[in-house]
Amino acid sequence: MKNDFNIEDMLNRIAGLMVKYPKAAMFQLYDEGYTSMFEQLLSCIISIRTLDEVSIPVSKKLFAHARTPGQLVKLSPQGLEEILHGSSYNGQKAYTMLGIAQTAMQQYNGELPADYDALIALKGVGPKCANLALGIASKKPAISVDSHVHRVVNRWGLVTTTQPEKTVLALEKQVPQNRWIDINRLLMPFGKFHCTHHLPKCTTCPIVDYCRQVGVKKFS
Structure with missing residues:
Protein backbone atom coordinates (compact mmCIF):
# COMPACT_ATOMS: atom_id res chain seq x y z
CA MET A 1 0.00 0.00 0.00
CA LYS A 2 1.41 3.35 -1.07
CA ASN A 3 0.96 6.60 0.82
CA ASP A 4 -1.22 9.38 -0.52
CA PHE A 5 0.93 11.95 -2.29
CA ASN A 6 2.40 14.69 -0.09
CA ILE A 7 4.41 16.87 -2.45
CA GLU A 8 6.04 18.94 0.27
CA ASP A 9 7.31 15.85 2.09
CA MET A 10 8.42 14.19 -1.14
CA LEU A 11 10.42 17.19 -2.31
CA ASN A 12 11.97 17.66 1.12
CA ARG A 13 13.10 14.04 1.20
CA ILE A 14 14.54 14.31 -2.31
CA ALA A 15 16.34 17.52 -1.34
CA GLY A 16 18.10 15.60 1.43
CA LEU A 17 19.22 12.96 -1.03
CA MET A 18 20.36 15.38 -3.71
CA VAL A 19 22.93 17.17 -1.55
CA LYS A 20 25.48 14.51 -2.51
CA TYR A 21 24.89 14.91 -6.25
CA PRO A 22 25.86 17.71 -8.67
CA LYS A 23 23.31 20.47 -9.15
CA ALA A 24 21.53 21.00 -12.45
CA SER A 138 13.66 36.34 -11.29
CA LYS A 139 12.34 33.90 -8.64
CA LYS A 140 8.95 33.86 -10.36
CA PRO A 141 6.98 30.65 -9.79
CA ALA A 142 7.44 28.53 -12.89
CA ILE A 143 7.56 24.81 -13.60
CA SER A 144 10.07 23.57 -16.12
CA VAL A 145 9.82 19.99 -17.37
CA ASP A 146 12.62 18.19 -19.16
CA SER A 147 12.83 14.48 -20.02
CA HIS A 148 13.98 13.57 -16.49
CA VAL A 149 11.17 15.43 -14.74
CA HIS A 150 8.59 14.09 -17.20
CA ARG A 151 9.70 10.51 -16.62
CA VAL A 152 9.95 10.79 -12.83
CA VAL A 153 6.50 12.26 -12.12
CA ASN A 154 4.83 9.81 -14.51
CA ARG A 155 6.71 6.95 -12.83
CA TRP A 156 5.42 8.15 -9.48
CA GLY A 157 1.88 8.03 -10.85
CA LEU A 158 1.42 11.67 -9.84
CA VAL A 159 0.50 12.54 -13.45
CA THR A 160 -0.36 10.55 -16.54
CA THR A 161 0.91 12.53 -19.49
CA THR A 162 2.58 11.88 -22.82
CA GLN A 163 4.32 15.21 -23.44
CA PRO A 164 6.36 17.57 -21.23
CA GLU A 165 4.04 20.48 -22.08
CA LYS A 166 1.08 18.53 -20.70
CA THR A 167 3.15 17.54 -17.67
CA VAL A 168 3.68 21.22 -16.85
CA LEU A 169 -0.07 21.87 -16.84
CA ALA A 170 -0.76 18.78 -14.73
CA LEU A 171 1.91 19.68 -12.18
CA GLU A 172 0.69 23.25 -11.87
CA LYS A 173 -2.57 21.85 -10.50
CA GLN A 174 -0.89 19.65 -7.90
CA VAL A 175 2.27 21.40 -6.74
CA PRO A 176 2.18 24.49 -4.45
CA GLN A 177 3.47 27.55 -6.28
CA ASN A 178 6.26 28.09 -3.76
CA ARG A 179 7.72 24.73 -4.84
CA TRP A 180 7.35 25.11 -8.61
CA ILE A 181 11.00 25.94 -9.28
CA ASP A 182 12.02 23.00 -7.06
CA ILE A 183 10.44 20.62 -9.56
CA ASN A 184 13.33 21.10 -11.98
CA ARG A 185 15.95 21.99 -9.36
CA LEU A 186 15.45 18.69 -7.56
CA LEU A 187 13.87 16.27 -10.01
CA MET A 188 16.26 16.84 -12.90
CA PRO A 189 19.30 15.56 -10.94
CA PHE A 190 17.06 13.04 -9.13
CA GLY A 191 16.07 11.57 -12.48
CA LYS A 192 19.60 11.70 -13.83
CA PHE A 193 21.42 10.12 -10.90
CA HIS A 194 18.88 8.17 -8.84
CA CYS A 195 15.51 7.57 -10.48
CA THR A 196 17.27 6.64 -13.71
CA HIS A 197 15.67 5.59 -16.96
CA HIS A 198 16.70 1.94 -17.17
CA LEU A 199 17.51 0.91 -13.59
CA PRO A 200 16.10 3.23 -10.91
CA LYS A 201 17.52 2.88 -7.40
CA CYS A 202 14.20 1.98 -5.78
CA THR A 203 15.72 0.07 -2.84
CA THR A 204 17.42 3.22 -1.55
CA CYS A 205 14.82 5.75 -2.68
CA PRO A 206 13.58 8.10 0.07
CA ILE A 207 10.09 8.33 -1.45
CA VAL A 208 9.47 4.71 -2.45
CA ASP A 209 6.54 4.67 -0.02
CA TYR A 210 4.83 7.27 -2.23
CA CYS A 211 5.94 6.09 -5.68
CA ARG A 212 3.61 3.82 -7.64
CA GLN A 213 6.63 2.68 -9.72
CA VAL A 214 4.62 2.87 -12.93
CA GLY A 215 6.34 0.93 -15.71
CA VAL A 216 9.27 -0.16 -13.50
CA LYS A 217 10.25 -3.72 -14.33
CA LYS A 218 13.79 -3.77 -12.95
CA PHE A 219 15.41 -1.72 -10.22
CA SER A 220 18.45 -1.73 -8.02
Whole structure:
Protein backbone atom coordinates (compact mmCIF):
# COMPACT_ATOMS: atom_id res chain seq x y z
CA MET A 1 0.00 0.00 0.00
CA LYS A 2 1.41 3.35 -1.07
CA ASN A 3 0.96 6.60 0.82
CA ASP A 4 -1.22 9.38 -0.52
CA PHE A 5 0.93 11.95 -2.29
CA ASN A 6 2.40 14.69 -0.09
CA ILE A 7 4.41 16.87 -2.45
CA GLU A 8 6.04 18.94 0.27
CA ASP A 9 7.31 15.85 2.09
CA MET A 10 8.42 14.19 -1.14
CA LEU A 11 10.42 17.19 -2.31
CA ASN A 12 11.97 17.66 1.12
CA ARG A 13 13.10 14.04 1.20
CA ILE A 14 14.54 14.31 -2.31
CA ALA A 15 16.34 17.52 -1.34
CA GLY A 16 18.10 15.60 1.43
CA LEU A 17 19.22 12.96 -1.03
CA MET A 18 20.36 15.38 -3.71
CA VAL A 19 22.93 17.17 -1.55
CA LYS A 20 25.48 14.51 -2.51
CA TYR A 21 24.89 14.91 -6.25
CA PRO A 22 25.86 17.71 -8.67
CA LYS A 23 23.31 20.47 -9.15
CA ALA A 24 21.53 21.00 -12.45
CA ALA A 25 23.62 23.23 -14.71
CA MET A 26 21.63 26.46 -14.54
CA PHE A 27 21.32 26.32 -10.76
CA GLN A 28 25.05 25.70 -10.44
CA LEU A 29 25.82 28.65 -12.70
CA TYR A 30 23.47 30.87 -10.69
CA ASP A 31 25.30 29.95 -7.51
CA GLU A 32 28.56 30.96 -9.21
CA GLY A 33 27.23 34.44 -9.97
CA TYR A 34 25.65 34.09 -13.42
CA THR A 35 22.29 35.38 -12.24
CA SER A 36 20.86 37.62 -14.97
CA MET A 37 17.90 36.63 -17.13
CA PHE A 38 20.13 36.85 -20.21
CA GLU A 39 22.84 34.61 -18.76
CA GLN A 40 20.35 32.05 -17.53
CA LEU A 41 18.50 31.96 -20.85
CA LEU A 42 21.74 31.50 -22.79
CA SER A 43 22.93 28.74 -20.48
CA CYS A 44 19.62 26.95 -21.02
CA ILE A 45 20.03 27.20 -24.79
CA ILE A 46 23.54 25.77 -24.45
CA SER A 47 22.13 22.86 -22.43
CA ILE A 48 19.71 21.72 -25.15
CA ARG A 49 20.73 18.21 -26.26
CA THR A 50 23.92 18.68 -24.23
CA LEU A 51 25.02 17.10 -20.95
CA ASP A 52 25.47 19.32 -17.90
CA GLU A 53 29.09 18.20 -17.75
CA VAL A 54 29.57 20.03 -21.06
CA SER A 55 27.00 22.81 -20.63
CA ILE A 56 28.64 24.32 -17.56
CA PRO A 57 32.17 24.79 -18.98
CA VAL A 58 30.80 25.98 -22.34
CA SER A 59 28.59 28.51 -20.56
CA LYS A 60 31.54 29.79 -18.56
CA LYS A 61 33.60 30.05 -21.72
CA LEU A 62 30.84 32.12 -23.33
CA PHE A 63 30.47 34.38 -20.30
CA ALA A 64 34.21 35.02 -20.31
CA HIS A 65 33.57 36.77 -23.64
CA ALA A 66 30.07 38.19 -23.15
CA ARG A 67 27.65 38.42 -20.24
CA THR A 68 25.27 41.06 -21.62
CA PRO A 69 23.38 41.53 -24.90
CA GLY A 70 25.58 44.52 -25.73
CA GLN A 71 28.72 42.44 -25.40
CA LEU A 72 27.30 39.47 -27.30
CA VAL A 73 26.22 41.42 -30.40
CA LYS A 74 29.87 42.41 -30.90
CA LEU A 75 30.78 38.77 -31.55
CA SER A 76 30.66 37.36 -35.07
CA PRO A 77 28.48 34.31 -35.78
CA GLN A 78 31.62 32.33 -36.57
CA GLY A 79 33.37 33.45 -33.42
CA LEU A 80 30.37 32.64 -31.26
CA GLU A 81 30.00 29.25 -32.92
CA GLU A 82 33.60 28.46 -32.02
CA ILE A 83 33.05 29.55 -28.41
CA LEU A 84 30.07 27.19 -28.23
CA HIS A 85 32.07 24.25 -29.57
CA GLY A 86 31.22 21.13 -27.57
CA SER A 87 27.55 22.01 -27.26
CA SER A 88 25.34 20.28 -29.80
CA TYR A 89 24.06 22.35 -32.74
CA ASN A 90 26.49 25.10 -31.82
CA GLY A 91 26.06 26.87 -35.14
CA GLN A 92 22.29 27.14 -34.77
CA LYS A 93 22.64 28.15 -31.13
CA ALA A 94 25.04 30.94 -32.11
CA TYR A 95 22.46 32.49 -34.44
CA THR A 96 19.72 32.02 -31.85
CA MET A 97 21.77 33.81 -29.19
CA LEU A 98 22.69 36.66 -31.49
CA GLY A 99 19.01 37.10 -32.36
CA ILE A 100 18.08 37.20 -28.68
CA ALA A 101 20.81 39.74 -27.94
CA GLN A 102 19.73 41.96 -30.85
CA THR A 103 16.09 41.85 -29.71
CA ALA A 104 17.15 42.69 -26.16
CA MET A 105 19.05 45.72 -27.42
CA GLN A 106 16.38 46.91 -29.84
CA GLN A 107 13.23 46.27 -27.80
CA TYR A 108 14.23 46.07 -24.14
CA ASN A 109 17.10 48.52 -23.70
CA GLY A 110 19.60 45.68 -23.30
CA GLU A 111 17.82 43.82 -20.51
CA LEU A 112 15.41 40.94 -21.05
CA PRO A 113 12.13 41.28 -19.18
CA ALA A 114 10.94 38.79 -16.56
CA ASP A 115 7.91 37.97 -18.66
CA TYR A 116 6.99 34.54 -20.02
CA ASP A 117 5.24 35.80 -23.15
CA ALA A 118 8.16 38.07 -24.04
CA LEU A 119 10.67 35.26 -23.57
CA ILE A 120 8.68 32.68 -25.49
CA ALA A 121 8.36 35.16 -28.36
CA LEU A 122 12.13 35.07 -28.82
CA LYS A 123 13.06 32.82 -31.73
CA GLY A 124 14.57 29.59 -30.43
CA VAL A 125 13.24 29.90 -26.88
CA GLY A 126 10.81 27.19 -25.77
CA PRO A 127 8.67 26.77 -22.65
CA LYS A 128 11.36 24.84 -20.75
CA CYS A 129 14.01 27.54 -21.09
CA ALA A 130 11.57 30.40 -20.55
CA ASN A 131 10.25 28.90 -17.32
CA LEU A 132 13.69 27.92 -16.03
CA ALA A 133 15.13 31.38 -16.66
CA LEU A 134 12.11 33.01 -15.02
CA GLY A 135 12.25 30.76 -11.99
CA ILE A 136 15.99 30.98 -11.43
CA ALA A 137 16.81 34.54 -12.44
CA SER A 138 13.66 36.34 -11.29
CA LYS A 139 12.34 33.90 -8.64
CA LYS A 140 8.95 33.86 -10.36
CA PRO A 141 6.98 30.65 -9.79
CA ALA A 142 7.44 28.53 -12.89
CA ILE A 143 7.56 24.81 -13.60
CA SER A 144 10.07 23.57 -16.12
CA VAL A 145 9.82 19.99 -17.37
CA ASP A 146 12.62 18.19 -19.16
CA SER A 147 12.83 14.48 -20.02
CA HIS A 148 13.98 13.57 -16.49
CA VAL A 149 11.17 15.43 -14.74
CA HIS A 150 8.59 14.09 -17.20
CA ARG A 151 9.70 10.51 -16.62
CA VAL A 152 9.95 10.79 -12.83
CA VAL A 153 6.50 12.26 -12.12
CA ASN A 154 4.83 9.81 -14.51
CA ARG A 155 6.71 6.95 -12.83
CA TRP A 156 5.42 8.15 -9.48
CA GLY A 157 1.88 8.03 -10.85
CA LEU A 158 1.42 11.67 -9.84
CA VAL A 159 0.50 12.54 -13.45
CA THR A 160 -0.36 10.55 -16.54
CA THR A 161 0.91 12.53 -19.49
CA THR A 162 2.58 11.88 -22.82
CA GLN A 163 4.32 15.21 -23.44
CA PRO A 164 6.36 17.57 -21.23
CA GLU A 165 4.04 20.48 -22.08
CA LYS A 166 1.08 18.53 -20.70
CA THR A 167 3.15 17.54 -17.67
CA VAL A 168 3.68 21.22 -16.85
CA LEU A 169 -0.07 21.87 -16.84
CA ALA A 170 -0.76 18.78 -14.73
CA LEU A 171 1.91 19.68 -12.18
CA GLU A 172 0.69 23.25 -11.87
CA LYS A 173 -2.57 21.85 -10.50
CA GLN A 174 -0.89 19.65 -7.90
CA VAL A 175 2.27 21.40 -6.74
CA PRO A 176 2.18 24.49 -4.45
CA GLN A 177 3.47 27.55 -6.28
CA ASN A 178 6.26 28.09 -3.76
CA ARG A 179 7.72 24.73 -4.84
CA TRP A 180 7.35 25.11 -8.61
CA ILE A 181 11.00 25.94 -9.28
CA ASP A 182 12.02 23.00 -7.06
CA ILE A 183 10.44 20.62 -9.56
CA ASN A 184 13.33 21.10 -11.98
CA ARG A 185 15.95 21.99 -9.36
CA LEU A 186 15.45 18.69 -7.56
CA LEU A 187 13.87 16.27 -10.01
CA MET A 188 16.26 16.84 -12.90
CA PRO A 189 19.30 15.56 -10.94
CA PHE A 190 17.06 13.04 -9.13
CA GLY A 191 16.07 11.57 -12.48
CA LYS A 192 19.60 11.70 -13.83
CA PHE A 193 21.42 10.12 -10.90
CA HIS A 194 18.88 8.17 -8.84
CA CYS A 195 15.51 7.57 -10.48
CA THR A 196 17.27 6.64 -13.71
CA HIS A 197 15.67 5.59 -16.96
CA HIS A 198 16.70 1.94 -17.17
CA LEU A 199 17.51 0.91 -13.59
CA PRO A 200 16.10 3.23 -10.91
CA LYS A 201 17.52 2.88 -7.40
CA CYS A 202 14.20 1.98 -5.78
CA THR A 203 15.72 0.07 -2.84
CA THR A 204 17.42 3.22 -1.55
CA CYS A 205 14.82 5.75 -2.68
CA PRO A 206 13.58 8.10 0.07
CA ILE A 207 10.09 8.33 -1.45
CA VAL A 208 9.47 4.71 -2.45
CA ASP A 209 6.54 4.67 -0.02
CA TYR A 210 4.83 7.27 -2.23
CA CYS A 211 5.94 6.09 -5.68
CA ARG A 212 3.61 3.82 -7.64
CA GLN A 213 6.63 2.68 -9.72
CA VAL A 214 4.62 2.87 -12.93
CA GLY A 215 6.34 0.93 -15.71
CA VAL A 216 9.27 -0.16 -13.50
CA LYS A 217 10.25 -3.72 -14.33
CA LYS A 218 13.79 -3.77 -12.95
CA PHE A 219 15.41 -1.72 -10.22
CA SER A 220 18.45 -1.73 -8.02
